[in-house]
Amino acid sequence: MNDPVREKQDTMSESPAKYDVIIIGSGVGGLSAGLTLQTLRPELNTLILEQHNAPGGYISGFRRKGYYFDSGAEGLVFAGENQNFRKAIDGLGVKLEYLSIDPIEVLHYEDKSIALYPDPDRYQQELIRNFPDSEEEIVKFFEIIIALQKEYDSSIKDGLEPSFRELIKIVFRRPTMRKLALKSYKKFLEDSFSDPELIKVLAIYSLWYGIPPEDIKAVSAAVSFFSPIFNGHYYPKGGMFAFAQGLTETFVKRGGEIQYKKRVTQILTKRRKAIGVGLKDGTVIHGKWIISNADLKRTVFEYVNMKKFPNSYLGKVLKKDQSVSGFAVFLGLDKELKGYPSHMAYNVDAEKLIKNTLNGIFDPKEVLIRIPSKIDSDLLNEGKSSVILLSFAPYNWAHKWNKNDPEKYKRTKENYADMLIKLAENLIPDLSEHITLKLVSTPLTFERFSLNTQGAWYGPKMGGLNIKIQPPIRKLFLAGANIDGGGVAPCFFSGMNVGKHISKRFKPWQRTARIMFPLISYFTNRSKMKVLLNPSRIK
Numbered sequence: 001m002n003d004p005v006r007e008k009q010d011t012m013s014e015s016p017a018k019y020d021v022i023i024i025g026s027g028v029g030g031l032s033a034g035l036t037l038q039t040l041r042p043e044l045n046t047l048i049l050e051q052h053n054a055p056g057g058y059i060s061g062f063r064r065k066g067y068y069f070d071s072g073a074e075g076l077v078f079a080g081e082n083q084n085f086r087k088a089i090d091g092l093g094v095k096l097e098y099l100s101i102d103p104i105e106v107l108h109y110e111d112k113s114i115a116l117y118p119d120p121d122r123y124q125q126e127l128i129r130n131f132p133d134s135e136e137e138i139v140k141f142f143e144i145i146i147a148l149q150k151e152y153d154s155s156i157k158d159g160l161e162p163s164f165r166e167l168i169k170i171v172f173r174r175p176t177m178r179k180l181a182l183k184s185y186k187k188f189l190e191d192s193f194s195d196p197e198l199i200k201v202l203a204i205y206s207l208w209y210g211i212p213p214e215d216i217k218a219v220s221a222a223v224s225f226f227s228p229i230f231n232g233h234y235y236p237k238g239g240m241f242a243f244a245q246g247l248t249e250t251f252v253k254r255g256g257e258i259q260y261k262k263r264v265t266q267i268l269t270k271r272r273k274a275i276g277v278g279l280k281d282g283t284v285i286h287g288k289w290i291i292s293n294a295d296l297k298r299t300v301f302e303y304v305n306m307k308k309f310p311n312s313y314l315g316k317v318l319k320k321d322q323s324v325s326g327f328a329v330f331l332g333l334d335k336e337l338k339g340y341p342s343h344m345a346y347n348v349d350a351e352k353l354i355k356n357t358l359n360g361i362f363d364p365k366e367v368l369i370r371i372p373s374k375i376d377s378d379l380l381n382e383g384k385s386s387v388i389l390l391s392f393a394p395y396n397w398a399h400k401w402n403k404n405d406p407e408k409y410k411r412t413k414e415n416y417a418d419m420l421i422k423l424a425e426n427l428i429p430d431l432s433e434h435i436t437l438k439l440v441s442t443p444l445t446f447e448r449f450s451l452n453t454q455g456a457w458y459g460p461k462m463g464g465l466n467i468k469i470q471p472p473i474r475k476l477f478l479a480g481a482n483i484d485g486g487g488v489a490p491c492f493f494s495g496m497n498v499g500k501h502i503s504k505r506f507k508p509w510q511r512t513a514r515i516m517f518p519l520i521s522y523f524t525n526r527s528k529m530k531v532l533l534n535p536s537r538i539k
């Protein structure tokens with residue numbers, strides 16, 4: 001198809017950039033990049049373009065008929081008072097209140113219910129209570145985890161979370177980390193425990209990455225998964241949307257600009273340098289630097305003219321698989337749910353669920369239940385609860401969820417929503433009798449919402465080939481799940497890194513020029529005005 005803007009690009013004269021930096025997408029990576037830039041360089045003009053009418057992407061939230069729902073993420077790790085993520089957010093001047101999620105989650109199985117407490121002693125006792133025969137192994141396991149946490153804490157510099165590469169470097173300087181360096185999380189669990197049930201319970205954390213325990217490094221697992229146990233798991237007061245709003249408001253206060261309902265369809269380049277973006281409505285906006293917080297594959301293959309990239313880079317991006325997607329049911333009830341924790345899991349075998357999903361199977365036997373008002377009672381809808389039911393689900397299942405036949409698609413959604421509700425009734429017995437609102441999301445809904453390829457919940461799958469913040473196009477950068485995979489904190493840090501990187505490239509003379517230009521034009525205009533007001537001055 002002919003695209004006049006694209007065809008003209010290379011011969012187009014480079015109009016003066018209206019913005020210093022244009023950021024595509026207001027996910028946590030885009031927001032933190034913008035906020036970092038405006039904080040370090042308040043004189044910059046940074047513009048964020050967001051396709052939706054609200055910020056945040058997967059850290060957003062929405063209300064329907066008064067019920068509040070988180071759109072994606074449901075908690076923050078590394079957000080304890082003295083932890084790196086919290087220090088970074090506070091350091092950027094984002095003022096928010098964080099509520100502790102305690103217990104972090106309660107896992108229910110036919111014969112057991114196990115609470116994950118944000119306290120290593122309480123959690124250890126809870127595991128021993130449920131698995132008394134494994135007491136010795138549990139104690140030993142915790143000794144290793146405590147040593148790992150200490151080694152990790154002493155390795156953090158600058159309040160920044162180390163990237164996967166840095167983590168590998170650190171590993172070689174720390175004895176416990178070194179011992180586990182080459183082990184997978186699965187092997188670590190199998191070497192630590194003889195009871196397969198206990199291994200299943202501790203593998204639950206692989207849900208947070210959406211990858212099976214054998215594909216996760218033991219060290220990253222032990223550090224990330226057990227951080228909430230040692231340092232707490234947090235929820236912003238007002239829901240995740242309050243977090244997105246806090247970042248956005250601070251960005252705007254620092255001079256940044258955000259425009260909603262603006263979908264970027266092109267990244268314009270001139271001689272392998274990004275010079276601006278094209279929007280769906282045909283508008284072209286020029287910028288000196290472009291940051292894409294949008295999906296990696298769309299950025300490379302759709303928004304930039306892919307011929308601009310070397311084949312080796314295209315191959316690298318093509319090889320990146322997407323992470324899992326999922327199925328969600330958002331329920332508004334006619335009553336308040338009392339006596340429940342905020343996060344519950346029914347019958348979850350994480351390894352099996354993830355493998356099924358990656359193999360294209362959707363046959364839910366488990367469900368995750370979230371009740372936001374159990375953490376923040378202000379999120380009740382006039383005393384009534386909202387509930388979110390979640391499961392992983394493959395994007396390509398049943399010919400893409402029978403999407404070509406709208407009736408069949410609707411029926412499929414309804415059937416599986418009912419199935420998750422039934423599973424949830426094992427923990428909330430009369431749930432179906434109190435539903436007054438029901439919204440259902442398939443992987444196709446998540447794809448439409450985030451524009452992430454295949455509705456991936458965590459962006460490109462973690463591991464494999466490393467994607468750097470700067471692709472081989474000058475003045476183009478990537479932020480968010482594109483870099484080190486999903487998760488609110490890693491995406492935040494990726495944006496912060498890009499922000500720092502660009503702010504260093506903004507030359508001091510540009511800053512001086514920015515201040516001097518209005519002064520010069522003021523005096524020039526003043527003398528012109530004098531001439532106009534007093535023509536006798538013209539010789």
Ligand SMILES: Cc1cc2nc3c(=O)[nH]c(=O)nc-3n(C[C@H](O)[C@H](O)[C@H](O)COP(=O)(O)OP(=O)(O)OC[C@H]3O[C@@H](n4cnc5c(N)ncnc54)[C@H](O)[C@@H]3O)c2cc1C
Pocket residue numbers: 024025026027028029030049050051052055056057058059071072073074075076077262263264265293294295326390449450451452456457458459479480481482485486487488489491
């Ligand atoms: C159900 C669910 C539960 C999760 N739970 C947790 C959790 O508890 N803890 C945790 O740490 N992580 C969790 N995650 C993962 C985490 O939320 C994400 O990894 C992270 O928020 C992604 O941030 P991002 O910066 O990559 O941007 P995204 O959230 O992907 O946002 C991208 C933004 O860019 C916009 N955009 C995209 N393309 C364009 C375009 N062309 N033009 C204009 N705008 C565009 C989108 O509308 C969106 O707003 C969860 C995710 C999901 C889906």
